Amino acid sequence: MSRKAKGKSSPPAPIDRLTPIEAAAEHAQLARAIDRHDLAYHQKSAPTISDADYDALKRRHEAIERAHPNLAGARRGTGIGAPPAEGFAKVRHDQPMLSLDNAFDDADVAEFERSVRNYLKKDIAADARLAVVAEPKIDGVSLSLTYADGRLIRAATRGDGETGEDVTANVRTIADVAAELAGKTHPARIEIRGEVYIRRDDFLALNAGLEKDAKPRFANPRNAAAGSLRQLDPAITARRPLRFFAYAIGAGEVEAATQSELLDRLRHWGLAVNPLAKACADIGAALEHYRAIERQRADLPYDIDGVVYKVEDRDWQRRLGVAGRAPRWAIAHKFPAEQAETWLRDIEIQVGRTGTLTPVARLEPVTVGGVVVANATLHNEDEIVRKDVRIGDRVVIQRAGDVIPQIVRVVAERRPRGARAFVFPETCPVCGAPAAREDGEAARRCTAGLGCKAQLVERLRHFVSRDAFDIEGLGEKQIEAFHAQGLIEGPADLFTLEARNPKLDPPLEEREGWGEQSAAKLFRAIAARRKIALDRFLFALGLRGLGQETAKRLARFYGSLDRLSDRIKAAKDRESEAWQELTAIDKMGEIQAGALVAGFGAKATRAMVADLAKVVTVEDYVAPTRVASPIAGKTVVFTGELQAMGRREAKAEAERLGATVAGAVSGKTDYVVAGEAAGSKLTKARELGVAVLSEAEWRKLLAG
Ligand code: IVH
Numbered sequence: 044m045s046r047k048a049k050g051k052s053s054p055p056a057p058i059d060r061l062t063p064i065e066a067a068a069e070h071a072q073l074a075r076a077i078d079r080h081d082l083a084y085h086q087k088s089a090p091t092i093s094d095a096d097y098d099a100l101k102r103r104h105e106a107i108e109r110a111h112p113n114l115a116g117a118r119r120g121t122g123i124g125a126p127p128a129e130g131f132a133k134v135r136h137d138q139p140m141l142s143l144d145n146a147f148d149d150a151d152v153a154e155f156e157r158s159v160r161n162y163l164k165k166d167i168a169a170d171a172r173l174a175v176v177a178e179p180k181i182d183g184v185s186l187s188l189t190y191a192d193g194r195l196i197r198a199a200t201r202g203d204g205e206t207g208e209d210v211t212a213n214v215r216t217i218a219d220v221a222a223e224l225a226g227k228t229h230p231a232r233i234e235i236r237g238e239v240y241i242r243r244d245d246f247l248a249l250n251a252g253l254e255k256d257a258k259p260r261f262a263n264p265r266n267a268a269a270g271s272l273r274q275l276d277p278a279i280t281a282r283r284p285l286r287f288f289a290y291a292i293g294a295g296e297v298e299a300a301t302q303s304e305l306l307d308r309l310r311h312w313g314l315a316v317n318p319l320a321k322a323c324a325d326i327g328a329a330l331e332h333y334r335a336i337e338r339q340r341a342d343l344p345y346d347i348d349g350v351v352y353k354v355e356d357r358d359w360q361r362r363l364g365v366a367g368r369a370p371r372w373a374i375a376h377k378f379p380a381e382q383a384e385t386w387l388r389d390i391e392i393q394v395g396r397t398g399t400l401t402p403v404a405r406l407e408p409v410t411v412g413g414v415v416v417a418n419a420t421l422h423n424e425d426e427i428v429r430k431d432v433r434i435g436d437r438v439v440i441q442r443a444g445d446v447i448p449q450i451v452r453v454v455a456e457r458r459p460r461g462a463r464a465f466v467f468p469e470t471c472p473v474c475g476a477p478a479a480r481e482d483g484e485a486a487r488r489c490t491a492g493l494g495c496k497a498q499l500v501e502r503l504r505h506f507v508s509r510d511a512f513d514i515e516g517l518g519e520k521q522i523e524a525f526h527a528q529g530l531i532e533g534p535a536d537l538f539t540l541e542a543r544n545p546k547l548d549p550p551l552e553e554r555e556g557w558g559e560q561s562a563a564k565l566f567r568a569i570a571a572r573r574k575i576a577l578d579r580f581l582f583a584l585g586l587r588g589l590g591q592e593t594a595k596r597l598a599r600f601y602g603s604l605d606r607l608s609d610r611i612k613a614a615k616d617r618e619s620e621a622w623q624e625l626t627a628i629d630k631m632g633e634i635q636a637g638a639l640v641a642g643f644g645a646k647a648t649r650a651m652v653a654d655l656a657k658v659v660t661v662e663d664y665v666a667p668t669r670v671a672s673p674i675a676g677k678t679v680v681f682t683g684e685l686q687a688m689g690r691r692e693a694k695a696e697a698e699r700l701g702a703t704v705a706g707a708v709s710g711k712t713d714y715v716v717a718g719e720a721a722g723s724k725l726t727k728a729r730e731l732g733v734a735v736l737s738e739a740e741w742r743k744l745l746a747g
Pocket of ligand 1: 141142143178179180181182183184185186237238290291351370373375
């Protein structure tokens with residue numbers, strides 16, 4: 044490149060020439076530049092470019108958005124944040140993505156071997172060895188990759204195991220994931236599964252960068268991998284140091300008699316396979332390998348939380364099959380949780396979203412498995428009594444994965460003379476209301492409901508959190524301040540804040556910690572959530588017994604907020620059909636159903652829902668496409684003359700298989716099927732970088 048070309052940037056490419064990925068990358072880059080100039084202009088009063096140049100940036104940014112409307116929702120200038128689940132198309136897995144049963148010690152592993160032998164009975168002689176592959180269990184997120192004719196056509200997250208999210212555009216940015224399989228031995232269609240992860244050093248660098256940009260950091264490499272994979276903007280994913288290990292196949296057939304051969308195949312096709320995967324002639328050898336990996340654990344560049352054993356013989360794997368959600372032919376041998384000793388300085392009570400009083404141990408900070416721990420949970424009052432924990436004690440704490448550290452036991456020999464017993468309060472330490480314990484429950488709860496400041500603030504925090512309304516710019520500090528300043532009493536007040544703002548004294552932008560930019564950004568973030576999916580809305584209410592999974596099941600079952608409210612109200616009568624119906628929902632126990640009926644029936648909840656209904660639209664549940672087909676949820680355009688069938692028949696077939704057939708090619712098109720003498724649509728597809736299939740390739744894709 045000549046000096047001149049380097050010094051002066053070339054004119055931007057015409058927008059209609061950009062491929063979707065290029066458009067996404069440039070869109071993100073422009074957004075960052077605009078944010079930077081906005082900041083310089085508004086907050087530092089030091090504009091860095093001329094108004095005309097600034098306007099040109101904005102115009103191009105908007106023009107890209109017009110040409111690629113899917114980018115319009117992508118947030119500007121935010122480094123992280125799982126996008127709303129509705130941001131990705133849903134993908135139904137051809138074969139469910141399973142989890143693994145766990146073994147915590149050698150005896151559990153011996154039990155695994157016994158059950159495998161029992162199942163296979165006479166096919167494995169009592170004295171024959173059971174060969175397995177042993178490989179590290181990567182602490183990342185699982186991913187499914189579908190290759191058709193050797194080309195990557197789809198990447199999906201695990202989701203709930205049945206339905207995941209289509210993250211193809213993001214996964215195309217991961218170097219370890221081959222866009223095309225090498226060699227000639229791959230089947231026409233194959234689904235490959237593995238783990239996306241981030242190395243520890245990359246994770247630290249990523250967090251340092253986020254911190255420098257004053258953005259929230261990730262708690263651990265796994266969260267960083269999950270968050271980076273689920274970015275709405277593939278250009279952001281592209282900058283994240285994601286890596287991948289392949290370890291299994293899903294739908295499709297591979298000629299491999301053993302698991303080791305299968306791994307060889309994956310390696311041969313150009314996929315990264317963990318180098319520590321080892322063929323072990325029997326379980327004894329596998330346990331040895333486990334200990335070898337355990338010794339290397341701290342030196343490995345990525346986090347692992349155990350070793351997975353998989354029966355070598357793939358015929359046996361097929362016969363062993365699946366029990367519940369896990370295969371009978373594999374088991375995860377977990378590493379023991381990491382422990383350390385320290386002093387218990389104090390016990391404090393935290394009041395949670397549903398009023399539960401949780402005792403929290405304040406510790407002399409200590410490093411456990413590379414993480415500094417200063418707090419641990421003591422669960423509830425019975426736990427303190429059972430373990431006879433006293434303030435001042437020497438205690439053993441334990442940390443496993445990213446769960447909250449726990450106190451395992453007291454080191455009795457080192458109890459100091461002054462150690463004192465903790466008296467569990469019978470009133471709420473925040474609002475003073477009685478804290479009651481219901482029969483059969485371990486938790487003591489503040490009885491003031493949303494009248495308690497701690498409960499209200501926790502509920503509001505939950506309401507705006509990622510998996511609920513996902514309103515960025517509102518952390519604990521801001522919410523506490525809003526509440527203390529009388530700006531919000533309940534979640535519905537968030538949606539009237541912008542309208543009330545001009546009359547506030549002072550308005551938000553003049554309050555401490557806020558400026559015009561940040562206030563405007565917050566109002567935008569709130570306005571963007573005036574429409575919300577039913578399951579998110581339910582989860583956001585923060586009721587007891589209403590987690591994310593339950594919220595999804597309720598949304599799926601009742602379909603609309605009105606119907607759900609009516610039916611749950613009717614379910615108060617335990618003789619009613621509505622109660623039968625509620626308790627018949629998958630995984631719904633009577634206790635949980637009772638908590639839901641009480642939660643929805645509470646005056647405070649009814650008032651909250653009624654207030655919210657005035658300011659937000661709760662969308663009815665829309666079922667994801669149920670058809671398990673390679674083109675479900677895809678947008679297809681036919682062009683040119685087809686040989687095997689007429690255009691109408693082809694269209695009907697595609698629609699039956701769950702695709703949407705469009706008349707024109709756009710950035711949203713997934714496939715263009717080009718018959719004879721295809722014209723302008725084909726040209727357009729090439730320009731936009733849309734996948735073009737011949738009629739034969741299309742038939743192959745449908746055949747699976
Ligand atoms: S095999 C059919 N192998 O662990 C068995 N899983 O707890 C499917 N994982 O969802 C999984 N490393 O995300 C397998 N070497 C490995 C793994 C591994 C990590 C994850 C995977 C799975 C979870 C189950």
